[in-house]
Amino acid sequence: MDMLAGKVKRTEATINTMATRPDAHTAPDRPIRINAEDVTVHYGAKQALFGISIEIPDRAVTSFIGPSGCGKSTFLRCINRMNDTIEGAKVGGTITLDGENIYDPSLDVVELRARIGMVFQKPNPFPKSIYENVAYGPKIHGLARNKADLDEIVISSLKKAGLFEEVKDRLNEPGTGLSGGQQQRLCIARAIAVGPEVILMDEPCSALDPIATAIIEELIDELRENYTIVIVTHSMQQAARVSQKTAFFHLGKLIEVGPTSDIFTNPVHKQTQDYIMGRIG
Amino acid sequence: MTDTPRVATLTSAERTRLIHSGLRRRHLSEQVFKGLGLAAIILALGFVALLFADVLRKGVPAFVQSNLHLAVTYDPAIIAVEPAPIREAGQSDADFRAVSLKWQRDVALLNWNKVVEASLRAAAPVGFEIDSKQILTTAETDARHRIRELFVADPTLLGKTVEVEVLASANAANWIKGNIDRSLPDTQQQLSAPARALIDQFTANGTISSGFAWSILGNVDSRAAPAAAGLAGAFVGSLFMMLIVVVLAVPIGVASAIYLEEFAPKSRLTDFIEVNINNLAAVPSIVFGLLGAAVFINYFHLPLSAPIVGGLVLTLMTLPTIIIATRGALLGVSPALRQAALGMGASKTQMVFHHVLPVTLPSILTATILGVAHALGETAPLLLIGMKAFVASVPATPFDQATALPVQIYLWQGNENRNFFEPRTAAAIMVLLALMITLNGFAIYLRSRLEKRA
Ligand SMILES: Nc1ncnc2c1ncn2[C@@H]1O[C@H](COP(=O)(O)OP(=O)(O)OP(=O)(O)O)[C@@H](O)[C@H]1O
Ligand SMILES: [Mg+2]
Numbered sequence: 001m002d003m004l005a006g007k008v009k010r011t012e013a014t015i016n017t018m019a020t021r022p023d024a025h026t027a028p029d030r031p032i033r034i035n036a037e038d039v040t041v042h043y044g045a046k047q048a049l050f051g052i053s054i055e056i057p058d059r060a061v062t063s064f065i066g067p068s069g070c071g072k073s074t075f076l077r078c079i080n081r082m083n084d085t086i087e088g089a090k091v092g093g094t095i096t097l098d099g100e101n102i103y104d105p106s107l108d109v110v111e112l113r114a115r116i117g118m119v120f121q122k123p124n125p126f127p128k129s130i131y132e133n134v135a136y137g138p139k140i141h142g143l144a145r146n147k148a149d150l151d152e153i154v155i156s157s158l159k160k161a162g163l164f165e166e167v168k169d170r171l172n173e174p175g176t177g178l179s180g181g182q183q184q185r186l187c188i189a190r191a192i193a194v195g196p197e198v199i200l201m202d203e204p205c206s207a208l209d210p211i212a213t214a215i216i217e218e219l220i221d222e223l224r225e226n227y228t229i230v231i232v233t234h235s236m237q238q239a240a241r242v243s244q245k246t247a248f249f250h251l252g253k254l255i256e257v258g259p260t261s262d263i264f265t266n267p268v269h270k271q272t273q274d275y276i277m278g279r280i281g
Numbered sequence: 282m283t284d285t286p287r288v289a290t291l292t293s294a295e296r297t298r299l300i301h302s303g304l305r306r307r308h309l310s311e312q313v314f315k316g317l318g319l320a321a322i323i324l325a326l327g328f329v330a331l332l333f334a335d336v337l338r339k340g341v342p343a344f345v346q347s348n349l350h351l352a353v354t355y356d357p358a359i360i361a362v363e364p365a366p367i368r369e370a371g372q373s374d375a376d377f378r379a380v381s382l383k384w385q386r387d388v389a390l391l392n393w394n395k396v397v398e399a400s401l402r403a404a405a406p407v408g409f410e411i412d413s414k415q416i417l418t419t420a421e422t423d424a425r426h427r428i429r430e431l432f433v434a435d436p437t438l439l440g441k442t443v444e445v446e447v448l449a450s451a452n453a454a455n456w457i458k459g460n461i462d463r464s465l466p467d468t469q470q471q472l473s474a475p476a477r478a479l480i481d482q483f484t485a486n487g488t489i490s491s492g493f494a495w496s497i498l499g500n501v502d503s504r505a506a507p508a509a510a511g512l513a514g515a516f517v518g519s520l521f522m523m524l525i526v527v528v529l530a531v532p533i534g535v536a537s538a539i540y541l542e543e544f545a546p547k548s549r550l551t552d553f554i555e556v557n558i559n560n561l562a563a564v565p566s567i568v569f570g571l572l573g574a575a576v577f578i579n580y581f582h583l584p585l586s587a588p589i590v591g592g593l594v595l596t597l598m599t600l601p602t603i604i605i606a607t608r609g610a611l612l613g614v615s616p617a618l619r620q621a622a623l624g625m626g627a628s629k630t631q632m633v634f635h636h637v638l639p640v641t642l643p644s645i646l647t648a649t650i651l652g653v654a655h656a657l658g659e660t661a662p663l664l665l666i667g668m669k670a671f672v673a674s675v676p677a678t679p680f681d682q683a684t685a686l687p688v689q690i691y692l693w694q695g696n697e698n699r700n701f702f703e704p705r706t707a708a709a710i711m712v713l714l715a716l717m718i719t720l721n722g723f724a725i726y727l728r729s730r731l732e733k734r735a
Contacts, residue, residue: 085623113626124617127640137625194626
């Protein structure tokens with residue numbers, strides 16, 4: 001534990017040195033949006049996360065990398081409390097969003113999830129029309145005053161997700177009838193429609209071909225202007241391309257976190273280096 | 282583990298040979314399984330075909346009835362009764378009803394068989410020799426009631442002659458249909474020789490004609506007149522019970538399943554409840570009948586033989602089926618859909634009602650309809666709550682005495698009169714099966730439609 005705390009301190013130090021960099025592509029000059037401290041997760045008796053502490057900057061892309069089973073998804077789910085829905089999952093530590101503890105019992109998860117949207121690994125549109133998919137969030141959260149409002153939200157969300165041109169003639173057709181890449185963009189549009197502040201993406205491109213992946217990556221880069229994005233990925237290239245900050249997980253521990261360029265060019269830890277070189281994972 | 286090095290040392294030819302030698306056995310076992318499956322299906326279909334063929338063979342003729350067209354004369358000499366009372370000024374409702382009822386009783390006491398006999402004789406060829414008893418066997422025994430009812434409804438018929446269509450007796454109908462061996466000696470015939478001859482005459486001169494047996498669908502049960510006994514009462518009784526089952530069992534069952542599957546915390550108690558629901562589904566239906574008799578009739582004092590009690594008992598019986606089917610359907614919903622909904626910030630209730638329920642609706646509906654169809658065919662519990670009583674009226678409400686379609690089959694099958702238990706039973710089975718097939722067809726239709734929409 002002590003060793004880990006030391007690691008975290010050191011990574012924070014790296015962040016601070018980064019803060020002076022004028023490069024617009026480095027996130028750490030951004031204010032901190034989400035702050036996790038000493039987060040642990042147990043699935044029943046099995047501990048999946050060991051004291052994760054990390055700061056996630058506002059309006060930047062933070063990527064989580066690490067070998068399979070290291071707890072990336074688990075930690076991502078902690079941020080919008082999706083772990084609450086898993087039977088036997090127990091979360092410890094604190095995570096704050098704008099200084100507010102999201103595990104505070106008085107906080108309503110429904111509201112939290114409206115503020116922190118999520119895109120899953122496998123595209124999972126609702127078995128409803130494209131329009132209904134995007135309109136669902138605004139509807140349940142009461143964000144649209146009337147049909148015209150809703151139409152506008154749907155269209156602008158689809159446009160932001162770069163899907164509108166492809167589907168504008170078939171908004172009433174089922175969302176499940178789209179291609180995998182289109183479905184994933186639909187899921188992004190659906191998440192955006194609620195106007196979240198943070199978007200969590202769990203391997204959003206793992207089911208997609210390179211072209212669809214490129215489109216989504218471009219989209220993530222655009223969304224960065226307005227949203228805080230956390231993305232889990234197995235692709236080093238993707239992490240390097242889209243993110244400004246990268247965190248490396250291994251066996252339930254956060255090994256190293258820092259500006260993406262640093263993590264990929266001169267990682268501090270041997271494990272990180274090994275992983276990036278393809279020696280573990 | 283020990284295989285790994287061996288596989289590694291095999292040449293490609295050896296490997297192919299090994300795979301090849303195993304292949305024949307694998308294909309063979311597949312062939313055997315396919316063959317067994319096919320045989321099982323053929324056997325099952327064979328039995329179904331046999332059942333249907335038998336029921337159709339016996340039942341279809343029952344849907345043809347023989348109608349007797351008679352010119353009925355309301356002869357004042359026979360109908361010696363005071364004129365029907367007319368409401369006097371200032372007479373109270375109750376008084377008038379009492380007077381009317383007394384008059385109707387007087388009318389009923391007249392010998393209406395004489396009127397029937399006169400009409401039959403009028404239709405018979407001039408000089409045809411046949412005695413009263415014999416001639417009356419050609420018409421169904423309810424003919425006199427029909428003719429009397431016409432008179433009660435319209436007392437001005439006195440002295441007039443009107444065309445009336447009554448049913449020929451079941452024996453006459455069988456004689457016409459050729460169900461009775463004409464070569465049998467007199468002593469073994471149900472009908473006397475003159476009656477048989479008269480029936481042939483009637484058929485020849487058009488007094489008797491055949492038509493679709495609306496009597497089966499439109500008439501109520503009858504104890505003495507097999508040709509006139511119908512299913513209307515039982516049908517409506519069954520309909521009431523099905524309505525009660527649908528109205529009670531479906532919402533309660535689906536709601537309990539949703540609660541248990543989606544909301545209830547997993548605990549010892551919910552485990553216990555689950556086990557007991559499964560047990561309830563396996564309880565023999567007759568036990569539900571005993572329970573119904575004890576609880577609804579003895580304790581709550583609900584009426585005996587009423588569809589309300591039958592409906593409640595069948596509801597109890599159907600509930601576990603619906604709960605189990607609904608839970609199974611809910612369990613089958615992909616976690617991805619649930620996550621999608623929750624991830625959007627939907628509450629648990631919204632997740633269930635907006636996303637999970639719509640995709641499970643087809644299976645829930647199918648299970649429900651099949652459950653209701655099963656309840657429709659249930660007989661044993663109904664016998665225990667008095668629904669096997671003879672009821673000669675169509676129930677107007679679920680609280681009136683009634684019987685049910687399967688019970689009606691049981692009753693007719695148990696009747697000692699051959700004209701009941703042969704054609705009538707088969708016809709009732711056909712109606713019941715038709716209803717079931719309709720319900721199942723509806724379930725399939727709904728399912729495919731809802732699935733297409735999803
Ligand atoms: N629902 C669950 N119940 C029990 N254990 C779980 C559950 N989900 C994850 N785990 C365990 O927690 C650990 C971390 O899993 P997690 O899914 O977070 O890994 P990951 O880094 O996302 O892996 P991948 O890259 O393969 O998606 C693993 O050991 C996994 O077996
Ligand atoms: Mg994962």
